[in-house]
Amino acid sequence: MNVLITGGYGFIGSHVADRFHKEGYEVYIIDNLSTGNASRITFKHKGYKLSVQDGKCEEIFRMGKFDVVVHLAAQTSSEVARANPVRDAETNLLGLINMLNLSVKYNVPKFIYASSADVYGEKTNVPIREEETCTPASPYALAKWIGEIYCGKWREMYGLQTIVFRISNAYGPRQSERSGVVSAFLNGALSGKPLHVYGDGSETRDFIYVEDIADAIYRASLSPIAGTYNLSTGMGTSVNELIDAFKELRDMGEVVYNDRRPGDIGQSVLDNASVKRDLDWSPIYGIREGLKRTYEYAVRQQQAETQQAQAAAEVQSAAAPAVRSVFRRLLPYAENLLAFLLTAWLTLGQQYSSYGTIDVKLFYITIMGIMYGNRQSILAVLLSTGLFVYHKTLGGRELVALMYDPDFFFRVAIYLFIGLVVGYTIERKNAQIQQQQQQLQEVEGKYEFLSGIYEEVREVKDELQQRILNMGDSYGKIYSVTKELESLEPEQVFHAAVNVVRSVTQASEVSIYVVNRNRAYLRLVAHAGTNQAVRSLKVEEREDMAMVLQDGKLYVNKQLSPDRPLMCAPLYYRDQIGAVVAIDGLPFDKFSLYHQNLFKITCDLVSSALTKAFAYMEATENQRYVEGTSLLRPEAFREIMRAKKQAMEQYRTPFLLLRGEIPGDLLFETANQIEGMLRETDYTGLDEKQRLLVLLSNTNPEDASRVIERFAERGIILGEVKEAV
The missing domain is CATH 3.30.70.270 (Reverse transcriptase/Diguanylate cyclase domain)
Incomplete structure (x- = not known):
């Protein structure tokens, strides 16, 4: 059994991954590590550093054959959602849609989506039932609510079994300091910092321990339920009561009360009767026991002090690359200045007379353009022009007279022309090189990604035999489908056959045509699909059907001609072709030699069933x-x-x-x-x-x-x- 957990390196995701791993599942994780931490998962698994909206996710679905997808990846910060709603929507909506589409495309049986109690907004009647109207008060809550609607629509339109859990305030080990009030209070207590309360402390929350959430999600993966459920304890705890519970564990620092933040909800308690009834689940941990387990975990992680020291050292070491970066930016200017000083010395010095009429400034401009491109070549042109003016005035020329000297403008034009041509040429070459390097990096990144998947496929190569042994349910499905052909009425066999072929090949369009007496026409006798099939075909006008009737073999539309089906196969009766099966709308990854053989074998089964039916008809004529x-x-x-x-x-x-x-x-x-x-x-x-x-x-x-x-x-x-x- 395979499970894909998006956001699996996060707080809740890592606990969900632990639970599925303990139950014997192969765990796959997609996480961009923006807030997750891969060190939270210690068991063997397959992890991918990707955003859920990334197109590369399809390769993971293609390989994984998932039994369940648990979608936990989300941008959870309300502050980020308000400041950058576009980024919030990219993760929380576009990422969700990508996961839903891939789940449908690759036939994932179940999809579990983590929503939030925030979708209800401010409610006075608590506990809140699932039927309550949703009035999201923040962009984050709005995105979660819209995500629920998408899950419902994908269930209606595509039959994807989606379960939405509106999770109340989660807490427990591995939670980051900024992810919840429990974690913030715990970190404040351990560090001796003041505890900041936003409001007067009477605000209530339905705190649920993270392992209870993981247990509910695992149970849901095995249950036939679908729809939207509150996932909570059904009990409210005020912030002041939470502080009192912390004080039972250790001394607390000063409590500072601040104004309530925009979008914060005063009272939030969810009714969990539906999930308890339908899922046969109930929370195990109360607030005090859950806090105790969370506190004990935090104490065991007191190595945070050494980690902070290491982090400080890393910050100091990070200053060195910044200095090097500044140095790299200033180096071209410094080298340009040195080259200019050398040019000025050669131009103004005594040695200049030995060079005749050679203008050293031209070499200076050319070299700067070749080395650094447009910016430094133009700077060299300006410096050379100034040096030329200075050299002329030093020789006794008046500056005003110089402005009327054609030789002066010609010389400046030469400087500018050489600077622009050389600089532009080098810039263009550098841009092409940079573009090629970028393309190379993209290709290398894709190659590295696909190589990783290839290596993982090779790792499971040795498990193929065991997988085949475990495919009894698949064979059972084929057996149960082909049982439909066990009829002695040809008409029933024809209509059962389209269902059999459609189920086995996964083609969206299946048609069966019977051959008339003179083999000139094919008449539609059965069809399954959304498109309307042609009721009568003239054989001489259809090359595909003519080939099947003439050769008696499987026809494959390798040219993908739009006016022909993807595959056609004959149905035999007494060594004569009595009908033709045509399929279309086959998924691209199913258009393979394996599925061609599968289609042929299925048609042989249908031929056998028809032979028995016609034989019975003759016997009972x-x-x-x-x-x-x-x-x-x-x-x-x-x-x-x-x-x-x-x-x-x-x-x-x-x-x-x-x-x-x-x-x-x-x-x-x-x-x-x-x-x-x-x-x-x-x-x-x-x-x-x-x-x-x-x-x-x-x-x-x-x-x-x-x-x-x-x-x-x-x-x-x-x-x-x-x-x-």
Whole structure:
């Protein structure tokens, strides 16, 4: 059994992971470690540092085959929610939607969502029942409430079994100091700091111990319940009573009362009668016992002092990278200045005369552009221009006269041109290199992620034999589905077959066509799916069907042509192709050689069932048909009607029933007249009053009118039957 816990390195998530691990589950965890800590989990598990809205999560679902998903990942800070509602929505809403969609796509049986008592808002009537109207008072509570609605809609639209727990104030070991009043008071008591109370202390909360929450979530994973439940103790404890309970454990520091914060609720106690009744669960730990266990855990973690010392050392060591970062930013300017001083010395010094007309400043600008790009090359242009002006004025030129000298502007233009060209070229090259490096890092990150998954798949390779042995329930499911084919009525076999093929292959569209006498047409006899199937196919116009009828083999639409089904397979009767099964809407990961073989084997089972049904029909032909005619006796016709009605109820497959009067002395003449007037999928028979019945498969009233006219031309008057037969 596999369980995925989002936010599994968090306070509640780590306890939930512990519980599932103790029950023998394989635990998978998705956590971005924004507030979680991987050290909270000490047993062997599979953990992924990802955000729940990340697209890479699909790879985990593809590999995991989860039996239950527990969604605990959330942005829980009300302050962050108010300051940055976009970030809050990304985690609490987009992340939830991603998990819901993946759970549906990969057939997860159960989805458990952790909501909050905050969704109720301020209520005066306590304890609060689940039916109470929700009036969220903060962005965090609003996001949780909307998340509940999403869970309900996914249950309605996709059949995903979702359970929502509105959790009251959780407390216990591993809770961070800023995550709850119990944790804040505990840390204040251990450090001797004042306890800050927001309000007058009369505010009540329904404090529930974290292990009770983990127990309820585990029980829910095994239970058939669905819907929304309060998860609480059903008892309120005021903040002042909480302080008194702490004082029984150790001396407390000063208590400081502050104004209540915006969005804080005065009274919050949840009614837990529903979850106690439906889940057969009740909280084990009262507030005092839970506080004692939490306090004892905190005392054992008194190594916090050494951890704080290590943290201080890390803060000091963190200053060194900051200094190096500043140094790296200033280094180009320092090197530019040194290069400029060297250029000025060569330009103004005595050695300059030996260089003839060589302008050293051009080399200086070019080198700065090559080394550092645009910024330093432009700075070099400005410094070189200033040096040029200074050098000219030093030689006796007036500054005003210099402004009218074409040589001056030409020289400055050369400096600027070289600086811009070299700088732009280097900047462009650096940008391309940086882009390539970024792409390389993304590819390496994806490769590392997929490599990790590949290694994990290799780890479970040796367990495949045991997994196969444990797949008895899957084989049992296939067996129970194929039991539907055990009918001796071909019509029932056809309609059962679409259900069998759909269940085994997981295709959304399944159609079965029977072959007419001259193999020129295929008539729809059974269909399951949301799209309307074509009722009649001309073989010469359909290459896929022609190939199946000619070769007698499985056809696979490898080109993924939109006008053809993904797969077609023949159904045999006495070494002849009597029908064709077509499937479409197959999930992409099921479009494999394995599922092709699975489809072929399933069609062989259907062929076997049809062979038995037709053999039975032949053996009991005297009991099925009126002697000397092709008219079904009333009892045989009723069996076919029952199959048609079942297909109508289950798959919305239409049919029409027509009835007409036949004089007894014209029975055989009428039977001979109508033979060959109907399709292979239609039926004719008699009712108990010896009236003619005509059953038209996959037929609408417009088509029926043409049939009625055709019969009228032969002197047989038919009318549509509305009542049941």
